[in-house]
Amino acid sequence: MGKNLYITTAIPYVNGTPHIGNALDYLLADIWSRYQKQNGHQVRFQVGTDEHGNKIAAKAAEAGIDPKTYTDQMYGNFQTLMTKVGAEYTDFVRTTDDHHVAAVQWIWQKLQPYIYKGTYEGWYCVGHEAFFTDKEVDATGGVCPDHQKPYERVSEENYYLKTSAFSDKIREAIEKGRMQIVPEFRKKEFLELIKDGVKDVSISRPRKNLSWGVPVPNDPDQVMYVWLDALANYITVIGYPDREEWKEFWPADVQVIGKDILRFHAGIWPAMLLGLEVSLPKKLLVHGHVNVGNVKMSKSIGNVVDPNDVIDQYGLDAFRYFFSRHIPTLDDGDFTWEKFENAYNNELGNDLGNLVQRVASMVTRYQAGVIGDAPQAEHDMKPYRDAMNSLNFNVALDEVWTTVRSLNQYLESVKPWEIAKKRETDTEAEAHLSEVLAQAVGALLQIGDLLVPFMPNAARKIQATFETGVIAADTAILFPKVYLHTPDPRAPKIAESK
């Protein structure tokens, strides 16, 4: 009954340290993956690293080692982050994997009808051994700041992929929703961008300028350029072209990417697939960027937030919670430590954690931990499901919090603690109390279910506490308060002198 589903994430360039954007990729994909698994589907979940290119080669040379040895040392940083954000990925691809390299070469040959040799012309810096864009050249007044030499106009031969041949098909696929781009405004932006057609892209470099990459078949002088190599990973990792199993999971249901790489995934990637006569992915989920205090994160400003720090200080669930609820899934979001801590203490600690605690406490106190019977609590979960299915994870969590709030309100309205007092005089109070508390437990179990995709640990904890019918002895509280970035209201007030 369950379907085979496939979700992918962008593979980061391994040169550098993982950042919050990578974490967001993994998190969003993982939420979707867990949600689908919860609903009985089989999910393949791809992650990986992009390991070719000049920058890698240069770094390796600097360190006096060969590029592969260098990437062997580097890719683990990303794997660590994936694991740390709780991503239950099933497939890890490195673009230096033998199978990937062979598959990409196979792809190259299959794309032959759409590959032609052309001339690339651009601004070249001899010192960098690399080309620079017009924009960069302008910004520096035509002189390379690192080498104090003017850029030269140089042309070189390389291969091009005739992506333009697929312009109409791509446009149509996007317009008709065969390849959906979410959110809608990204789709419009992209359609506007290609209204005059998709431009052919250069897909190789002369070996003398790019040593570290996949060799072009039958042309020892040329090496493949990044995008063809990197984009192909989405299918090579599940076995394309030689292992038939890839057909059981492709086309991908969702491909998670950041807004900065939409053009490659909505332009070049579909062209490659069309050229290979392989189906297009069903959906591209384009997320935004995370700002800090409404300022772009950048190393030069020094406001970079390391996801590892957040997880270390507040735990995995808190990280996942904040970045899925308070960073809009489909748009830019804003992070500050203060916002984070407020959300943690108020929403996770007070609203949810305390709610679990108060219900567990009452059952323990009034009924020796035994949970009674009650009709299955069934809130209307359609808004939640609609939000999940449309990839608005933040909206889905809003819905969960509405039910958290209403359970708190329910408790205030029936006042179990007052019913408990009446038990000595009122013979029906015992049964009434039992039913009320059972109802509350039922609601909590449902909340636990809804949280499974978002906060695996908390969800498990809630289930473990209540599902056996007897409150578990384990009394560790959920989301204890943390005051690292905001004042602790519990602290004794310091006399305010003037």
Place this chain on the structure above:
RNA sequence: GGCAGCGUAGCUCAGUUGGUUAGAGCGCAAGACUCAUAAGCUUGAGGUCACAGGUUCAAUUCCUGUCGCUGCUACCA
């Protein structure tokens, strides 16, 4: 410059096909309560829905213009 979008309570934002007193969360103030993580609940203050016109019996909601802001993209060869 082009395209898209936004400007609603102190802050972050919802407002479905135009229709009685414009909503939520946070923050703030007050209150009642005590099962609970100094938690939870209730109530309240606070908005000429950017501005100016227009269409309409009726506009936050449609149209035009102005101002301000954001995103994508280009050009200045």
